[in-house]
Amino acid sequence: MQSIFDGHNDTLLRLWRAKDRDGTRFLDGDGEGHIDLPRARAGGLSGGLFAIYVPGEVEPKVIGDGNDGGITDEPPIGPVDSSFARRATLEMASILLRMATVRPDAIRVCRTAAEIEGAQEAGAIAAVMHIEGAEAIGPDLAELDVLYAAGLRSLGPVWSRSNLFGQGVPFRFPSHPDHGHGLTDEGKALVRRCNALGIMVDLAHLNEAGFRDVAAITDAPLVASHSNVHALSASSRNLLDWQMAAIAESGGLVGLNYAVGFLREDGRRVSDTPLTTMIRHLDAMIEAMGEGCVALGSDFDGALIPAEIGDAGGLPALVGAMRQAGYGEALVERICRGNWVDLLRRTIG
Numbered sequence: 382m383q384s385i386f387d388g389h390n391d392t393l394l395r396l397w398r399a400k401d402r403d404g405t406r407f408l409d410g411d412g413e414g415h416i417d418l419p420r421a422r423a424g425g426l427s428g429g430l431f432a433i434y435v436p437g438e439v440e441p442k443v444i445g446d447g448n449d450g451g452i453t454d455e456p457p458i459g460p461v462d463s464s465f466a467r468r469a470t471l472e473m474a475s476i477l478l479r480m481a482t483v484r485p486d487a488i489r490v491c492r493t494a495a496e497i498e499g500a501q502e503a504g505a506i507a508a509v510m511h512i513e514g515a516e517a518i519g520p521d522l523a524e525l526d527v528l529y530a531a532g533l534r535s536l537g538p539v540w541s542r543s544n545l546f547g548q549g550v551p552f553r554f555p556s557h558p559d560h561g562h563g564l565t566d567e568g569k570a571l572v573r574r575c576n577a578l579g580i581m582v583d584l585a586h587l588n589e590a591g592f593r594d595v596a597a598i599t600d601a602p603l604v605a606s607h608s609n610v611h612a613l614s615a616s617s618r619n620l621l622d623w624q625m626a627a628i629a630e631s632g633g634l635v636g637l638n639y640a641v642g643f644l645r646e647d648g649r650r651v652s653d654t655p656l657t658t659m660i661r662h663l664d665a666m667i668e669a670m671g672e673g674c675v676a677l678g679s680d681f682d683g684a685l686i687p688a689e690i691g692d693a694g695g696l697p698a699l700v701g702a703m704r705q706a707g708y709g710e711a712l713v714e715r716i717c718r719g720n721w722v723d724l725l726r727r728t729i730g
Contacts, residue, residue: 383700383713384501386721387429388636388678389511389585389607392416393473394434395682402472404480408487415681415692418487421506424696427718428497428507430535430606433473434683435466435516437542460544466516467524474531477508490532494726509725511583511606514540514549520567522574529578534729535606536575537583538568539591541618546571547591550617554648558617558624563590564598572598581728584608585618585638585678592624601728602633607678609643610665616643622669629670634724636678637662639686652688656702659687663703663716672712676720 395414396404410419416426437460481490489500491507500507510532518524525533541549546568548561564572572595575582584592584605596603605628611619620628620635628635638644641654644662666675679686681693689698703713 382425382697384427384718385425385429385677385696385700386497386501386507386718387426387681388634388676388721389430389432389513389638389683390416390679390681391432391434391513391683392681393431393476394436396476397469397473402476402479403483404476408480408484415679415686417693418506420692420694423694424692425700426506426693426696427501428491429509429679430511431477431508432511432513432683433470434513434540435461435469437461460542461514461516463516463519470512470517470528474510474528474533477510478531481508492532492534493730494722497722497725509534509729511535511537513537513583513586514542514544515546515571516544518545518571520545522571525571525574525578525580529580533580534725535581535583536571537586537606538564538571538595540586547594548588549586550588553617554642555615556617557615558589558592558611558619558621560588560617561590563588564594569594569598576600579729581725584624588617589621589624592627596627596631601631602724603628603631604633604724604728605635605678607636607638607640607680609638609662610669613662613665614643614645614648616648618643625666625669629674632674632727634674634676634720635666635670636676636721637666638684639679639681639690640684641687642685644687650685652685654687656687656689656699657706659699660702660706664706672715673720673723675716676724677717 407417410417488506491497497507538546539549547564609619611621642650644658
């Protein structure tokens, strides 16, 4: 079975919302959401970026019944109280750390590419701690040092809302990432500090001006962990041609997002979305950036995904679609696992 390292999931949020502070639902398998240990093993999911995302009081709402429209962020999303964000972030980090302590045979928190490979060889899920939206971090960045010591190795400065560090893109379809200002001075300092520590900076959710600021500041490859191609699906969460060119020039990477609203040309949130739609995005990414810059970033437990995949146990269907599209085994391996491990070796060590 093809081993898969995935660029984004929201499983810690699902467990936190269920008040499962020890990750028992994940380890034993509860059949809820998209990922638990039994389904990960059944589908070949051997690792990934486990996101910590702090929900706000106002979340995006679906327009219509979910079958005839996209989503909008009206009324505006956020902001999030910083004290709540710190508490929720630490609680979600604790869930991951507790699971790894209790069941190192099942899941390990990995801080280097070598640790990722070691976990996968041992049959454990290689989990890289990621923060999606840095509301838990204050202007002096002290919290960043603590989170780094706890295992944080990837960070998106913003989610799709404004915070101390910058501004995210709205949830509208159709829409464009040219929305709002760039990074604040604090945001620029955050990028520099992440570079110094060896924390990957994730551009997913960041607006166009913020993307340009990161590209101008960072000395690391540019990464969008779970984004698609704007020319194929006109969501502001997707990447323009010039953004993909910049990522390729930096030796960076884009992880294909499985969210149907970011895959479909019409932006509809319909699970009956064929896997050929995903292949169209992969084809376009490969053409724009080359085979070494394309990977997977599912958004499991955070989005509506194609029914043909369903959950982590259905990942072989996506692998089969790649092969049916003519992707050779070497390319399938790079997209499914190799490119992420190589990228993380060059960013976190």
